Amino acid sequence: MHELRFQRAGFGFAVEARSSTCAARSATLDTPHGKVATPAFMPVGTKGTVKGVLPRDLREAGATIVLANTYHLHLRPGEDTIAELGGLHRVMAWDGPILTDSGGYQVFSLGHIAEVDDAGVDVRSVVDGSLVRLTPEGVIDIQRKLGADIAMAFDHCPADPTDRAGVARACQRTQSWLATCVERHREHGGEETGQALFGIVQGGVFADLRRASAESALAHDLAGYAIGGVSVGEERAHMIAAIDAAVPHLPIDRPRYLMGVGLPQDFFDAVERGIDLFDCVTPTRHARNHNAFTSQGRVNLRNTGWRHDARPLDPECTCIACREFSRGTLRHLCTSDEMLGAMLLTLHNLRFFHGLLARMRRAIEEDRLAALRNDVLAPMTRKLRPE
Amino acid sequence: MHELRFQRAGFGFAVEARSSTCAARSATLDTPHGKVATPAFMPVGTKGTVKGVLPRDLREAGATIVLANTYHLHLRPGEDTIAELGGLHRVMAWDGPILTDSGGYQVFSLGHIAEVDDAGVDVRSVVDGSLVRLTPEGVIDIQRKLGADIAMAFDHCPADPTDRAGVARACQRTQSWLATCVERHREHGGEETGQALFGIVQGGVFADLRRASAESALAHDLAGYAIGGVSVGEERAHMIAAIDAAVPHLPIDRPRYLMGVGLPQDFFDAVERGIDLFDCVTPTRHARNHNAFTSQGRVNLRNTGWRHDARPLDPECTCIACREFSRGTLRHLCTSDEMLGAMLLTLHNLRFFHGLLARMRRAIEEDRLAALRNDVLAPMTRKLRPE
Numbered sequence: 217m218h219e220l221r222f223q224r225a226g227f228g229f230a231v232e233a234r235s236s237t238c239a240a241r242s243a244t245l246d247t248p249h250g251k252v253a254t255p256a257f258m259p260v261g262t263k264g265t266v267k268g269v270l271p272r273d274l275r276e277a278g279a280t281i282v283l284a285n286t287y288h289l290h291l292r293p294g295e296d297t298i299a300e301l302g303g304l305h306r307v308m309a310w311d312g313p314i315l316t317d318s319g320g321y322q323v324f325s326l327g328h329i330a331e332v333d334d335a336g337v338d339v340r341s342v343v344d345g346s347l348v349r350l351t352p353e354g355v356i357d358i359q360r361k362l363g364a365d366i367a368m369a370f371d372h373c374p375a376d377p378t379d380r381a382g383v384a385r386a387c388q389r390t391q392s393w394l395a396t397c398v399e400r401h402r403e404h405g406g407e408e409t410g411q412a413l414f415g416i417v418q419g420g421v422f423a424d425l426r427r428a429s430a431e432s433a434l435a436h437d438l439a440g441y442a443i444g445g446v447s448v449g450e451e452r453a454h455m456i457a458a459i460d461a462a463v464p465h466l467p468i469d470r471p472r473y474l475m476g477v478g479l480p481q482d483f484f485d486a487v488e489r490g491i492d493l494f495d496c497v498t499p500t501r502h503a504r505n506h507n508a509f510t511s512q513g514r515v516n517l518r519n520t521g522w523r524h525d526a527r528p529l530d531p532e533c534t535c536i537a538c539r540e541f542s543r544g545t546l547r548h549l550c551t552s553d554e555m556l557g558a559m560l561l562t563l564h565n566l567r568f569f570h571g572l573l574a575r576m577r578r579a580i581e582e583d584r585l586a587a588l589r590n591d592v593l594a595p596m597t598r599k600l601r602p603e
Numbered sequence: 604m605h606e607l608r609f610q611r612a613g614f615g616f617a618v619e620a621r622s623s624t625c626a627a628r629s630a631t632l633d634t635p636h637g638k639v640a641t642p643a644f645m646p647v648g649t650k651g652t653v654k655g656v657l658p659r660d661l662r663e664a665g666a667t668i669v670l671a672n673t674y675h676l677h678l679r680p681g682e683d684t685i686a687e688l689g690g691l692h693r694v695m696a697w698d699g700p701i702l703t704d705s706g707g708y709q710v711f712s713l714g715h716i717a718e719v720d721d722a723g724v725d726v727r728s729v730v731d732g733s734l735v736r737l738t739p740e741g742v743i744d745i746q747r748k749l750g751a752d753i754a755m756a757f758d759h760c761p762a763d764p765t766d767r768a769g770v771a772r773a774c775q776r777t778q779s780w781l782a783t784c785v786e787r788h789r790e791h792g793g794e795e796t797g798q799a800l801f802g803i804v805q806g807g808v809f810a811d812l813r814r815a816s817a818e819s820a821l822a823h824d825l826a827g828y829a830i831g832g833v834s835v836g837e838e839r840a841h842m843i844a845a846i847d848a849a850v851p852h853l854p855i856d857r858p859r860y861l862m863g864v865g866l867p868q869d870f871f872d873a874v875e876r877g878i879d880l881f882d883c884v885t886p887t888r889h890a891r892n893h894n895a896f897t898s899q900g901r902v903n904l905r906n907t908g909w910r911h912d913a914r915p916l917d918p919e920c921t922c923i924a925c926r927e928f929s930r931g932t933l934r935h936l937c938t939s940d941e942m943l944g945a946m947l948l949t950l951h952n953l954r955f956f957h958g959l960l961a962r963m964r965r966a967i968e969e970d971r972l973a974a975l976r977n978d979v980l981a982p983m984t985r986k987l988r989p990e
Binding site for chain 2: 263265267268271272273292293297300301302309523524526530536540542544545548551554555556558559560
């Protein structure tokens with residue numbers, strides 16, 4: 217299995233098991249700050265904190281790698297400040313692996329206040345409205361100072377993955393920017409400095425554009441590759457088309473990261489197609505909106521019907537919210553807008569997401585992923601309502 | 604030392620050491636849910652949660668007993684709901700001692716929407732504006748259902764402790780309501796049910812009224828006594844006058860609780876005068892406003908000057924905020940309004956308050972309280988500013 221193992225500088229990726237019926241694989245991603253068993257979900261710590269979670273509890277919830285946002289940290293407190301404070305690991309009080317995105321997705325999501333040209337992007341600061349210039353070189357410089365284990369290349373994420381002309385232009389820029397990013401990354405010392413660079417594949421729903429984007433990225437022989445341009449409000453079928461078009465062209469011995477995804481069903485759809493890494497605000501944002509993912513379905517904790525319910529939120533879960541609190545108490549905390557409500561639901565949802573990915577990994581090892589899919593997703597399609 | 608020890612049903616109080624120079628004493632308060640070493644500070648869990656703190660972390664911060672608010676829990680989720688959910692210990696996920704206040708202080712603090720008559724109070728709900736009737740009987744019934752270890756009698760807390768006519772009327776009502784509360788508490792089964800009743804002494808700044816109020820309360824031979832009518836915005840000297848007027852008339856073998864206080868200096872002033880228990884929102888509310896208490900003085904974490912400061916908030920503290928985060932990071936979290944900022948400062952401030960009370964207890968045991976006072980309060984008077 218030599219071709220299923222990659223090792224360079226402090227980084228590695230080793231495929232350990234493969235499904236006999238689909239492209240799913242379990243693997244270990246190696247970074248200077250530790251190993252990540254994949255498939256894995258990365259909680260989002262936008263501004264250097266996964267909202268409402270102490271690092272110790274993040275670890276206890278099952279997180280092994282976290283994501284932070286270059287755009288937000290650049291605005292505040294700034295990469296120089298982060299560096300002075302000891303770097304992102306120290307600031308996040310997280311000694312495990314960290315990945316920083318490049319800001320490409322933020323440029324998309326802030327599209328109304330961003331203008332893209334061939335050399336970079338002008339975008340308004342969400343902090344003070346000032347104009348911020350993001351370029352491929354600059355984004356690599358920022359990420360170098362932040363000091364995450366994995367930096368992402370700066371990409372152009374098109375708003376409409378079905379608009380061929382727009383997607384083609386975005387692919388061109390993404391390809392050209394990647395070359396700039398790779399060069400800048402090398403100037404900084406490359407992977408030897410403890411930071412790997414992942415490339416991003418664009419191409420919307422167009423198989424030929426995805427293929428071309430993947431192949432141009434591959435030319436740089438990077439430590440990992442991401443599929444971008446999904447999670448932009450497109451239909452499910454478009455996301456699946458994007459994965460199907462890109463994955464066959466990505467090397468089997470490098471991690472594949474589907475950016476900004478997603479929900480339990482997405483994890484199965486993507487893992488079956490060979491995806492290893494995910495990130496999304498779903499578990500944390502839903503928690504702050506008082507929605508929980510449970511083994512019995514989705515639960516809206518603001519529902520009056522939970523008021524007298526002394527049962528645990530999810531009888532199959534052993535997180536602190538399920539061990540020590542009842543549905544009735546969680547409802548009280550949520551309707552009273554107590555911080556503790558959002559904190560407990562965040563810990564629960566993270567435990568649910570990390571637990572799900574861990575179960576998927578075991579199922580791949582035991583070659584029974586399809587069976588797990590049915591077990592897990594059937595209740596997921598419903599909302600659990602009080603009796 | 605027979606007279607320094609009280610034991611009845613599941614409740615007890617044993618004085619273990621006394622200062623040779625002031626009225627300070629260290630003691631152990633015994634409740635059905637465990638012991639409390641005094642002097643002790645009770646964090647405030649208004650709606651059944653100390654804001655932003657997991658129960659496990661509350662324990663780790665040094666809390667041994669917590670307070671919750673009858674008025675707020677009556678409004679939401681309601682005492683019947685709390686009872687159905689297994690009682691307040693279960694709802695708060697706190698298996699240690701709990702004290703519930705009676706709502707008397709809330710009536711004062713909501714004075715603009717409350718009307719007091721001889722039989723009780725009409726007060727507006729802060730949840731929905733509806734009219735709520737609180738009576739001495741009703742408040743005991745509510746607290747019985749909540750199920751705390753210690754219930755407080757319903758008192759009339761006058762807004763101006765220097766208005767003799769108003770204070771005298773409040774004393775009359777407090778005395779009459781206490782008799783009603785004691786009777787109701789006895790009807791419910793008294794201390795044998797696992798809940799003790801503490802009486803409240805009013806009397807403002809008037810020594811004769813404080814004495815009369817204390818003596819009328821003493822007639823009921825209760826498991827503990829509180830000094831109320833302080834922390835209503837009065838001058839420091841008035842608080843001290845209230846303590847001086849009341850304490851000499853309280854039995855030496857029962858805990859003395861100074862309600863709604865306060866700050867480090869208050870703890871020394873009050874403990875030196877024989878107070879055992881305190882509660883206040885100071886550490887938690889200040890934390891949410893991004894103010895910290897440290898061994899080097901008060902710190903406003905929003906101050907720009909902390910931006911690049913990689914040192915711990917308080918080098919003498921071992922809480923998670925001081926162990927794992929820097930001043931610069933805490934400032935970033937606070938100015939970004941991240942939940943984690945308030946969470947960490949809450950844990951730090953609670954650790955500081957509980958640590959201070961524990962040091963005071965040791966100092967009493969070693970008869971060196973005055974020396975500790977000087978050590979602790981000198982830096983407290985200043986605000987720590989960036990260099």
